[in-house]
Amino acid sequence: MKIGFIINDHATEKWNYTTPALGYAAYKRGHDVFFIGVGELSYASKGHLSVRCKTIKDRVFKGEETYFKAVQKEEFVNLSSKDLDVLFLRNNPADEINERDWAYNAAFIFGEIAMSNGVLVLNHPSSLAGAVNKMYFQHFPEILRPKTIITRDHNEIKEFFKEQKQKMILKPLQGSGGTNVFMMDKKNEHNLSQTIDAICRDGFVIAQEYLTEATGGDTRLFLMNGEPLQVNGQYALMQRVNASGDIRSNIHAGGKPEKVKMTDQIMELADIVRPKLVQDGMFLVGIDIVGSKLMEINVFSPGGLNVMGQMYDADFATPVIEAIERKVYYKSMYGDYLYNSRLATL
Structure with missing residues (x-):
């Protein structure tokens, strides 16, 4: 399998982010893995997606850190959508606001081109275009939302x-x-x-x-194909505790990750959001929960999967790659009969 991961920029991507963890999991399974910054996307004259990217082959690494740092030292190579099986859109458009406005919607625009070239694109690019701001959240049942x-x-x-x-x-x-x-x-x-x-x-x-419960932070849960992601009974789930005096619980904003147990209430919330996520082709998402309410649905580049893996001593990245492998197999069997949006959450 040849899989490309779109990131915001090689200069800002860090080895301990979730996307490099997914890339390393794919690399260990023998796949060709390519990392593509939003600025390295282009449209070729014959209608194909063309990219400049970084990749590495035929080397053994001790872990994700040495792998991704080695990738980043590589020179750029050129690649066409004809050479890809999967394009995983893992950039965060919000990081581009007031910095690189031209990059804000580039990934899902070019993702549409890749999709028309027969590449499996995750998450479904047309749905991502509709989810580029928090209004997407308002389309979920009102019972979920503050x-x-x-x-x-x-x-x-x-x-x-x-x-x-x-x-x-x-x-x-x-x-x-x-x-x-x-x-x-x-x-x-x-x-x-x-x-x-x-x-x-x-x-x-x-x-x-x-929500008064927000003083204790929020709970981040990963959903894959609309279902809670789990490995050997351990869920990809963590409590993000606010830094002292801060209402934000995001880890990049100073929130502290802690273990948390799955509850019936969390499972119920996950079950309610599932139908729309499946309908929209949202393969891998993160939902943020406070009390009995959903605060946010991150469909672009939910983070923390590697943090959870270390916390629970569980490999959450490999099941994600295994799920993508199955989708590529289905696509090889059905060709264009299955729409990208449906294949994304099978």
Whole structure:
């Protein structure tokens, strides 16, 4: 199998991220693995996707760190979609906001080209295009979600603040990783207009119910093919505990990962989100849970799989690659009869 992973940029990708872990798992299984930065994508004159990428072959490595650092030292090579079986879109568009706006939607645009060339593209690029901001989350059943409004109207937000007894979360519609997330209450109410203005400069504002359970952080669970990812009875699941005085629990924002047990409530939430994820061709996603509510669904580049693997002494990356191998097999049997969106979650 020849599998390409799209990342944001080689300069910013680190060996201990989830994507290199997936790449190393594929490499150990004898597959040809290619890492492609968003800026290395192009459209060839004959209608094929063309990329510059980094790869390595015929070497044995002690682990993910030595593997990926060796990959990064390699020179770029050219590759066409004709040479790929799978393209896994693992870049985070939110990381490009105000930095490289041209890269914001590039991966799923070029992913569509690869798909038309017969490449299996994960997650399904058309669905990713519709999920590029947090509005995607609002299409899931209301029972899953905290009370939310999305607007640029100051008065609407202030009225919502009153309804929520002067305690709510404000964040931008576009973005992830805990960037520009604010908890507003009576103590900082005098900054409310200023905070709304700051978020409005980048677009729409999400005003959201504050969940008291959020003081303990959130729970990240990986879903694969719409089902909780597990290995030998261990779930790809962790509690992300907020850093002291911070409402954000993202690990890159200082959150601390801890073990957590699977509960009936978490399983129920996962079961409710499953139908839409399967329908949309969302192969590998991360859902973030606070109490009985879902706070976010990360369909682009959910992280923490390697952290969970170390925490539970479990290899969560290999089952992901095994699942992709099955999809490639199905595609070889059925050809174009199976749509990419359906094949993605089989």
